[in-house]
Amino acid sequence: MPGSALFRTGDGWAVYRLEGGKARRTPVKIGLRSATAAQVLEGLDAGQRVIVQPDDRIVDGTRISAP
Structure with missing residues (x-):
């Protein structure tokens, strides 16, 4: 993830994360991390959209209107 x-x-x-047109604050556990990306170990499922x-x-x- 970015x-x-x-x-x-x-x-x-x-x-x-985006859920039903709204932003939902979601705790995550991260693994490896670089300056531009992070590995998510817990908290999100594959394919879930997040706000960058x-x-x-x-x-x-x-409320969020996503493209």
Whole structure:
């Protein structure tokens, strides 16, 4: 997954995934990580869409219109 989708939450990592047209904050466990990508070990299923470079306007439940 793109490393720019990840953000810190307390002692772990999370992403915003798209579900039903809304952003859902989702804790993830990561493995290997480089400057541009990260391996997700837990928290997401293959094929789930995430928000890359979420800004401060995105919170859990924000309505998202995805292309």
